[in-house]
Structures are given as structure tokens and as C-alpha cells.
Amino acid sequence: MRRVIEVRDPDDARLDDFRGLTTADRRPDRPGGRGLVIAEGVVVVRRMLASRYPLRAVLGVPRRLEELAEDLAGRTAPVYACSAELMAEVVGFHLNRGVLAVADRPVPWTPLDVVRDARRLLVLEGVGDHENLGSLFRNAAALGVDGVLLGPGCADPLYRRSVRVSMGHVLAVPFAPLAEWPVGLKWLREEGFRVLAMTPAAEAVPVGEFAGVERLAVLLGSEGPGLTSAAIEAADAAVRIPMAGGVDSLNVATAGAVAFYALGTFPG
Amino acid sequence: MRRVIEVRDPDDARLDDFRGLTTADRRPDRPGGRGLVIAEGVVVVRRMLASRYPLRAVLGVPRRLEELAEDLAGRTAPVYACSAELMAEVVGFHLNRGVLAVADRPVPWTPLDVVRDARRLLVLEGVGDHENLGSLFRNAAALGVDGVLLGPGCADPLYRRSVRVSMGHVLAVPFAPLAEWPVGLKWLREEGFRVLAMTPAAEAVPVGEFAGVERLAVLLGSEGPGLTSAAIEAADAAVRIPMAGGVDSLNVATAGAVAFYALGTFPG
Numbered sequence: 001m002r003r004v005i006e007v008r009d010p011d012d013a014r015l016d017d018f019r020g021l022t023t024a025d026r027r028p029d030r031p032g033g034r035g036l037v038i039a040e041g042v043v044v045v046r047r048m049l050a051s052r053y054p055l056r057a058v059l060g061v062p063r064r065l066e067e068l069a070e071d072l073a074g075r076t077a078p079v080y081a082c083s084a085e086l087m088a089e090v091v092g093f094h095l096n097r098g099v100l101a102v103a104d105r106p107v108p109w110t111p112l113d114v115v116r117d118a119r120r121l122l123v124l125e126g127v128g129d130h131e132n133l134g135s136l137f138r139n140a141a142a143l144g145v146d147g148v149l150l151g152p153g154c155a156d157p158l159y160r161r162s163v164r165v166s167m168g169h170v171l172a173v174p175f176a177p178l179a180e181w182p183v184g185l186k187w188l189r190e191e192g193f194r195v196l197a198m199t200p201a202a203e204a205v206p207v208g209e210f211a212g213v214e215r216l217a218v219l220l221g222s223e224g225p226g227l228t229s230a231a232i233e234a235a236d237a238a239v240r241i242p243m244a245g246g247v248d249s250l251n252v253a254t255a256g257a258v259a260f261y262a263l264g265t266f267p268g
Numbered sequence: 269m270r271r272v273i274e275v276r277d278p279d280d281a282r283l284d285d286f287r288g289l290t291t292a293d294r295r296p297d298r299p300g301g302r303g304l305v306i307a308e309g310v311v312v313v314r315r316m317l318a319s320r321y322p323l324r325a326v327l328g329v330p331r332r333l334e335e336l337a338e339d340l341a342g343r344t345a346p347v348y349a350c351s352a353e354l355m356a357e358v359v360g361f362h363l364n365r366g367v368l369a370v371a372d373r374p375v376p377w378t379p380l381d382v383v384r385d386a387r388r389l390l391v392l393e394g395v396g397d398h399e400n401l402g403s404l405f406r407n408a409a410a411l412g413v414d415g416v417l418l419g420p421g422c423a424d425p426l427y428r429r430s431v432r433v434s435m436g437h438v439l440a441v442p443f444a445p446l447a448e449w450p451v452g453l454k455w456l457r458e459e460g461f462r463v464l465a466m467t468p469a470a471e472a473v474p475v476g477e478f479a480g481v482e483r484l485a486v487l488l489g490s491e492g493p494g495l496t497s498a499a500i501e502a503a504d505a506a507v508r509i510p511m512a513g514g515v516d517s518l519n520v521a522t523a524g525a526v527a528f529y530a531l532g533t534f535p536g
Contacts, residue, residue, distance in 0.1 A: 241410075
């Protein structure tokens with residue numbers, strides 16, 4: 001591992017990237033937000049180190065930094081070691097994962113970048129909950145989704161909580177905003193995608209019926225209201241997960257996982 | 269709706285069932301816990317009213333009680349109305365769902381009750397996280413699971429947070445502890461169940477291969493460590509969800525949802 005810099009002063013200016021993570025100004029979507037991307041814990045920091053995100057610095061307790069020694073080899077960004085107490089003071093809360101990394105936002109993908117070689121896409125409308133968004137990326141990564149397009153009303157996938165809940169997969173799965181809405185769905189169809197709108201409606205087709213289709217985009221709305229009718233109408237078909245009578249639909253991220261399993265791209 | 273009793277005094281003894289819900293003594297699994305079952309919000313309260321759980325009382329703001337008027341018709345348990353402020357003072361936090369119901373625990377199901385007519389069972393080992401447990405019940409209900417058996421190390425499904433995250437489905441899906449472990453799995457096999465142990469291991473069989481089997485029990489371990497080897501060895505087969513290379517396994521509740529979808533009991 002590269003030489004670790006020990007820090008003992010909580011006011012050390014070199015730790016400013018890690019300071020006061022709970023306060024609103026660290027939220028990139030708020031005025032004054034600096035838009036840095038924060039990774040928490042060994043697993044997520046490791047994914048950040050393996051990603052295209054330009055690393056600025058790492059801060060952790062010695063034990064966690066040791067776990068990351070191989071991943072940190074050859075990196076030029078500074079690595080700061082401190083006590084758990086000092087870390088809590090800087091960050092603003094006790095971070096039991098014991099290590100943080102911070103990166104800049106790279107040049108964002110365009111919708112065309114995301115779509116070009118994809119066979120399975122996730123398209124979201126109104127998913128404003130950071131945890132649901134993070135879970136959707138985690139499930140997308142696990143089930144072979146090639147990219148995510150964000151329609152109106154979606155939260156920022158790079159906000160700290162989304163990064164954490166996604167287990168760092170928001171740093172790997174390409175995503176881009178789909179600004180034209182629902183016209184962007186028409187564009188997807190022109191690009192050769194069958195666009196499937198997920199709904200609990202009984203008249204929708206079981207999602208598994210589309211399993212053989214080469215290029216598929218699955219459209220999911222927010223928990224509660226679901227997709228707008230404009231989005232459903234712009235899709236090729238309304239699809240559903242067959243469910244037991246009288247039961248609420250699944251959580252949006254779980255529904256996404258089941259849908260992509262049902263539409264599988266895996267041989268096994 | 270039956271006559272609603274207005275309450276204006278936060279110290280009113282009739283509200284004692286609802287008092288201090290965040291403190292440890294309200295946790296049935298802690299010494300001094302009274303073991304009452306709490307439902308929060310219109311959807312979950314409605315499920316409690318439709319369940320076999322003996323209702324003790326309902327407390328809510330007038331607007332939420334009106335939404336429940338039909339469900340409350342003909343019930344003899346007292347219904348208390350109060351302001352949101354008084355409710356927060358009694359409960360110990362601001363409850364933005366605006367309504368609570370409290371019930372006693374009924375006579376528990378036995379494992380035999382749970383198993384008798386079941387075709388699909390969920391069997392859990394070491395699922396100590398109340399939210400994961402609640403999500404597992406929600407997904408089980410949605411995907412037609414007939415019952416849940418709780419092996420060692422599982423949390424109490426009737427704890428408030430589990431009830432809430434399950435959307436009230438813990439009050440409907442039969443469950444029982446499976447005390448003998450892993451011997452209880454042998455008993456399940458004698459009852460005619462094929463017992464499938466979920467693992468991310470590459471050598472496991474894709475779970476969908478068992479879709480046609482009449483009686484199936486799916487065994488899931490806790491997030492992180494997963495199932496013990498004793499449990500896996502006691503099962504008929506180790507099964508996995510086919511996943512993209514290098515990705516963590518799914519969250520335990522999501523894995524359960526995908527597995528039961530894959531093993532489907534639904535014609536559509």
C-alpha cells in the first residue's frame with residue numbers, strides 16, 4: 001500500500017472533502033452542494049477504486065485501510081488514517097464502516113452511451129427515494145441490466161445513501177437522464193427496444209412472456225403512484241408480475257429484480 | 269363507524285397501549301416487553317382489522333380514522349381520536365402515518381399448522397434484521413408462499429418494524445418457529461417437501477429447475493454469512509439465482525422474491 005498519512009487534528013484542511021456529511025450542503029442536489037461522490041465501507045470503497053470515478057482521497061481507520069491495501073496499491077490520491085473518534089468528529093456521525101473514499105463526478109454518460117450496446121435497460125420515472133434507487137442499481141447489476149435511464153422525478157443516484165444501498169453498483173452500471181419525456185421512450189423504440197411498462201393492473205401481460213426478446217427496456221414508476229398514464233401509453237406493452245390476489249405490489253426495487261430475472265439474459 | 273372517543277389528555281390511561289413505542293420495554297423480545305402487536309398506518313391497520321389478531325384499540329387523527337370507517341364498522345374495541353401533536357407525545361415520536369392499532373398475540377401456529385396444506389414454504393435461518401424479515405413476509409404474501417418457518421437466530425416477525433415493513437402481511441401469512449435445527453428440515457422432507465437451500469455458490473443448481481415440484485421449501489440465510497453448512501447439508505439441493513459475474517448476491521428478501529417467482533405457483 002502507498003504511504004498512509006496519519007491525521008490527528010480534526011480541523012486538518014486536508015479532510016475537508018469528508019467534513020459534515022450529513023449537512024444539506026453536501027447534497028449535490030441542493031444549492032451549494034459540491035457534487036462529490038462518497039463511498040462508505042470496504043466493499044463500496046473497493047468498487048469506487050475499480051470504477052471510472054476520479055479518486056480524490058481515502059479516509060479510514062487503520063484496520064479498514066489494511067483490508068484495502070491491495071486495492072490502494074499504485075493509487076496517487078492521498079490516503080488518510082485516523083482514529084474512529086476523529087473520523088466521527090470530521091464526518092459528523094459515527095461511521096461504523098470505518099472507511100470513506102471521495103471521488104469527483106466524471107463526464108456523465110449520454111443516453112446514447114447507455115443504450116448503444118445494451119440488451120436490457122431499466123427506465124425509471126419518479127423514483128425519488130434514494131434507497132429504492134440504490135436497490136434498483138444493485139439488483140440491475142446482479143441481474144445483468146446493461147444501463148439505467150432516469151426519467152423525470154428521479155433522485156440523484158450518486159447521492160451518498162444511494163451509493164451505499166447500491167453496494168457501489170451505481171458507480172459501475174451506466175446511467176443517464178432521459179430528459180425528453182415520454183418522447184424519449186419513442187426514441188428507445190426507434191433504437192430497437194421493446195419498452196415494457198410495469199404495472200400491477202390485472203389486464204397487463206405477465207412479464208415473462210417477453211423473455212426471448214433481444215432488446216428490452218423495462219419501465220418502472222415510483223412506489224405508490226406508479227407510472228404516469230403518459231408513460232404507460234408510450235410503451236409497447238403493459239406488463240405485470242403474477243401475484244397472489246389482494247396483495248400490494250412488491251417494492252419497486254424487488255419488482256425490478258423479479259422482472260429482470262423473468263426476462264433473463266443468463267443461460268443458467 | 270362506531271362512536272369515536274376523543275382524547276385530549278396525553279396522560280389518559282386508556283392510551284397506555286400506545287405509550288412510548290420507541291422504548292425498549294415495548295419490544296416483546298426484551299425483558300418487560302408486553303408483547304403487544306402494533307400496526308401503523310391505514311394500510312397496515314386495515315390488514316390488522318382483517319386478521320385473526322384480537323384487536324385491543326385504535327388511536328388516530330380524525331382524517332385517518334375516517335379512511336378506516338368501513339373497516340371499523342361493527343368492531344367493539346375502543347377507537348380513540350386525537351390531534352397529531354397529542355399522538356406524537358403519547359407515542360414518543362411524530363408518526364406521519366397518523367393511525368395506530370394494537371392487538372394481542374393470538375395462539376401461535378404450530379409448525380404442523382403452517383405445513384399441513386402448504387405447497388410453497390419459506391424457511392429462514394439467522395434472519396435477525398427486522399426490516400429484512402418484514403420484507404420477506406411482504407414478498408412471500410405477494411408471490412403465493414403459504415407459510416414461513418423460523419429457524420434459529422431469526423427476529424420476531426411481530427415486532428413493530430417488521431409489521432410495518434411487511435405492510436401488515438406478517439399478520440396474514442402463517443408462521444411458526446422450527447425449534448429442532450437442522451433436524452426440522454428432515455421432518456419437512458418426511459412431510460413431502462423438497463428442501464432447497466439458497467446460496468450464491470457457483471456449483472448450486474439454478475432455482476428455476478425445481479419449478480414443477482409440488483411441495484417446495486426454500487431455505488434462506490441471513491444477509492452476509494448466509495446459511496450454515498449444517499443447514500445446507502440437511503437440504504435436498506443447493507440452489508442459486510443466476511447472476512452477473514462478480515456481483516454480490518441480492519438482498520435476502522429480494523432473493524426470496526426472485527426464487528418464489530422462479531418456482532411460481534401462478535398460471536399466468
